[in-house]
Amino acid sequence: MIVTLIxxxxxxxxxxxxxGLAVRYLLRMPRTGLALLxxxxxxxxxxxxxxxxxxxxxxxxxxxxxxxxxxIGYTVGHGHRTVKWLDGHAAHRLAGGxxxxxxPRYGMARARHEGAVWLGSVVAAAVASGLLLLAVWYVGPxxxxxxxxxxITVAWRATGIHGLIALSYAIWPPKDPAAKGSAVPARDPxxxxxxxxxxxxxxxxxV
Numbered sequence: 001m002i003v004t005l006i007x008x009x010x011x012x013x014x015x016x017x018x019x020g021l022a023v024r025y026l027l028r029m030p031r032t033g034l035a036l037l038x039x040x041x042x043x044x045x046x047x048x049x050x051x052x053x054x055x056x057x058x059x060x061x062x063x064x065x066x067x068x069x070x071x072i073g074y075t076v077g078h079g080h081r082t083v084k085w086l087d088g089h090a091a092h093r094l095a096g097g098x099x100x101x102x103x104p105r106y107g108m109a110r111a112r113h114e115g116a117v118w119l120g121s122v123v124a125a126a127v128a129s130g131l132l133l134l135a136v137w138y139v140g141p142x143x144x145x146x147x148x149x150x151x152i153t154v155a156w157r158a159t160g161i162h163g164l165i166a167l168s169y170a171i172w173p174p175k176d177p178a179a180k181g182s183a184v185p186a187r188d189p190x191x192x193x194x195x196x197x198x199x200x201x202x203x204x205x206x207v
Contacts, residue, residue, distance in 0.1 A: 002064040005050055006071050009043040013075070016040050017086060025094035037083060044072045048131070055135060060144050066151030069131040070124075073155065077124030081117070106179075111170040118159075118166040125155040 016036055024033025051068045055061065088100030104110045129152045136145045 002051060002054060002068055005047055006068060009047050009071070012043050013040055013079075016043075017083060021087065021090040021094075025090050040079070040083075044075050048072060051135075052138070055138060061135060061139055061148050063147055063151070065135060066132065066148055066154075069128045069135070069151060070155060072131060073124040073126070073128030076127045077120040077122070078117075081120060106174050106176040108170070108173050111166075111173050114166040114169045118162050121159045121162045125159040128152070128155045 016039055020033045020036035022033075023029050023036060027033075047068055051065055055065065059065075085100070088097075091097035092099050103113045132148045132152050132155075136148050139145055139148075
């Protein structure tokens with residue numbers, strides 16, 4: 001049941017997102033569209049309540065409950081970024097707005113962007129861990145909570161790997177190939193040494 005509900009919440013997320021953007025820009029009803037977009041957190045609340053009820057009814061904690069916590073955490077940490085990105089594209093395509101600003105691709109600007117995305121993963125792991133710890137407390141010391149603790153480890157392990165990837169952009173920031181091609185080639189030091197001081201000689205100018 002929990003897995004089915006996760007699938008329903010994921011489908012509902014995209015359905016509400018598409019409906020909200022269509023109403024906001026195609027039907028020119030921004031308030032109604034915003035209301036539909038604000039309904040999306042209700043999906044996570046429903047999933048959280050159903051998961052708690054399932055545990056209260058005596059269900060053994062399993063990977064399904066851990067997956068539900070990670071899904072809610074991911075939505076909290078990265079959902080707003082997805083909505084903002086799609087809203088910018090919808091405003092441009094459907095309402096004649098300016099083109100959305102693309103994320104930087106090179107240099108330290110790219111490193112800062114990757115760091116901001118990683119912070120979203122930290123928030124996701126923190127939210128998921130908080131929910132899983134509440135589940136551990138809710139089940140009590142006599143329950144089977146090993147799988148819940150395992151999902152906490154999975155959440156922070158994934159966040160750590162993402163952090164290493166983001167850190168690599170700060171240590172080795174990608175360089176713009178166009179900037180490399182536009183650089184003026186430096187003159188060979190030996191050629192510079194052969195030139196006379198004050199420019200070419202008069203006999204060279206006459207040749």
